Amino acid sequence: MSDLRAAVAAGALGSEQNYRELLQAIVECARAIFGAKASSIFLHDDETDELVFEAVAGEGAGDLIGVRFPSSSGVAGWVLVTRQPLVIEELEQDPRFAREVAESTGYVPKGLMAVPLLHEERALGVLEVLDRPQQAAFSLKEMELLGLFASEAAIALDLLQKARLARAVLEDEGTEATALARLAQRLSDAEPEQQEAAERLIRAINDFLAS
Amino acid sequence: MEDLPAWSLPADAAQQISIGEEWPERVTRDWAWGGSTGKGVSVCILDSGVESGHPLVGELDGAVAIARDEGDDVSVSEDTEGDLCGHGTACAGIVRALAPECSLHSVRVLGAGFKGSGPVLLGGLRWAVEQGFDVVNMSLSTTKRQFAELLHELADTAYFKRTVLVASAHNMPVESYPWRFSSVISVGSHEDPDPQTFFYNPSPPVEFFGRGVGVEIAWLGGGTIRSSGNSFATPHITGICALILGKHPELTPFQLKNVLYLTANNVGGGR
Numbered sequence: 310m311s312d313l314r315a316a317v318a319a320g321a322l323g324s325e326q327n328y329r330e331l332l333q334a335i336v337e338c339a340r341a342i343f344g345a346k347a348s349s350i351f352l353h354d355d356e357t358d359e360l361v362f363e364a365v366a367g368e369g370a371g372d373l374i375g376v377r378f379p380s381s382s383g384v385a386g387w388v389l390v391t392r393q394p395l396v397i398e399e400l401e402q403d404p405r406f407a408r409e410v411a412e413s414t415g416y417v418p419k420g421l422m423a424v425p426l427l428h429e430e431r432a433l434g435v436l437e438v439l440d441r442p443q444q445a446a447f448s449l450k451e452m453e454l455l456g457l458f459a460s461e462a463a464i465a466l467d468l469l470q471k472a473r474l475a476r477a478v479l480e481d482e483g484t485e486a487t488a489l490a491r492l493a494q495r496l497s498d499a500e501p502e503q504q505e506a507a508e509r510l511i512r513a514i515n516d517f518l519a520s
Numbered sequence: 521m522e523d524l525p526a527w528s529l530p531a532d533a534a535q536q537i538s539i540g541e542e543w544p545e546r547v548t549r550d551w552a553w554g555g556s557t558g559k560g561v562s563v564c565i566l567d568s569g570v571e572s573g574h575p576l577v578g579e580l581d582g583a584v585a586i587a588r589d590e591g592d593d594v595s596v597s598e599d600t601e602g603d604l605c606g607h608g609t610a611c612a613g614i615v616r617a618l619a620p621e622c623s624l625h626s627v628r629v630l631g632a633g634f635k636g637s638g639p640v641l642l643g644g645l646r647w648a649v650e651q652g653f654d655v656v657n658m659s660l661s662t663t664k665r666q667f668a669e670l671l672h673e674l675a676d677t678a679y680f681k682r683t684v685l686v687a688s689a690h691n692m693p694v695e696s697y698p699w700r701f702s703s704v705i706s707v708g709s710h711e712d713p714d715p716q717t718f719f720y721n722p723s724p725p726v727e728f729f730g731r732g733v734g735v736e737i738a739w740l741g742g743g744t745i746r747s748s749g750n751s752f753a754t755p756h757i758t759g760i761c762a763l764i765l766g767k768h769p770e771l772t773p774f775q776l777k778n779v780l781y782l783t784a785n786n787v788g789g790g791r
Contacts, residue, residue, distance in 0.1 A: 381604065381605065381630075381631050383605075386605060387568075387605055387606070387607045387630075390568075390630045390631070390637055390660070391607060391630065391659060391660040391661070391688075391751060392660065392661045392662065392663060392690070392696055393659065393660065393661070393688055393690075393749055393750055393751045394691065394692070394749055394750075395747060395748070395749040395751060396747060396748035396749060397745060397746070397747045397748075398734075398745070398746040398747070399745055399746050400745070424692075427663055427692065427694045427696075429663075430663050430664050430665055430695075431663065432663060446733075446734060447733060447734060447748050448711065448733070449691075449709060449710075449711055449732075449733060452691060452709075452748070452749075453691065456691055456692040456693075459692060460692065460693065
């Protein structure tokens, strides 16, 4: 049983690692394509109503993962609650905002683009691109490009959340999933005639539930 | 005059529903809003609150905050906190710049955390429609299907009660509301720097494009900042609606949308 659970949990854990890498690849790619100084993905934590850094490329990479701030504050908060992408320039001219950002990121951008990460009905988080080059005026084409990255990031974030949920379920003894995993283990350990009878029983339960 | 049944018009009653003002053969911007300042028109900013007294906003004629009580119930109270994040102030400043003498009201539905934002948004919109504001600016949307039906009903109620809802469209492939409903005026962005330039979109659901790129917006604490997004294209169309209603207060939302169409830059009736 513990072997099977460990095996399934390893799958969930492994996939979480993959999705984290995918999120990291998305911010690296967004940063490179926009020629920006940094790019980050925030996940909205339903439990605490906070935004959490999940992936960071460029400035701030390395020490921001896991840093949290309230979902109703800052530009990321605007974007999350309004579900509307936004671009802001000349941010450094606003000392109040600059201080607020510096406190949470340790880095004050001149400008930023932020887009909500929407998957099916849910707003999962926010993707930000900080300090794209200022020489060219911002264009709607960039907004569209940002939207494409956001669609990709939203799917990765959704998968990451599901992998975390799967791990939590597997690590929690006494849940239905654990009971089912135990059943599967007993079945594979059983004698052939016991297996045959058990499989008949499982088929009957399946037919009963399907009727 | 007694109200006529909604579904019939007796032969001798046609006169009772005559349209007060004849429209010219060619609807121009001068006819539509020339000389108007938006005076007499009430505009509601359904957003994060508005900083009253901001140089770009001026004074508000009313401000309430919507809060969630137990379950999905919401309460309405006078808003003493102003704008919690700046988004509503930015929208209000754009409306004020276009329609300097309109009456501005704030209904705060954002800023008190992300959770429960659906019921608060619905409660705020319901309250705004009940008040009978002439125009409601909604630079926001929800993706929750469970709210779509109620939002749709409210949008239709508003439409028939002569409250025009102007809502930000999404430029991403997601289902969100209320901008997708035909009873609202939905707005996306164009890149032209002229605040009165707007376009009709012959390929809905986005119906109009307003100025949404590099807009100087009001920022908390009395400052300004440059920003882009459909959030800011929407109050441009709201402001133009306020100008039109200031000159033609008798217009229904259906007629107003027609005037917008006829005066759009890509339609013959322009300047």
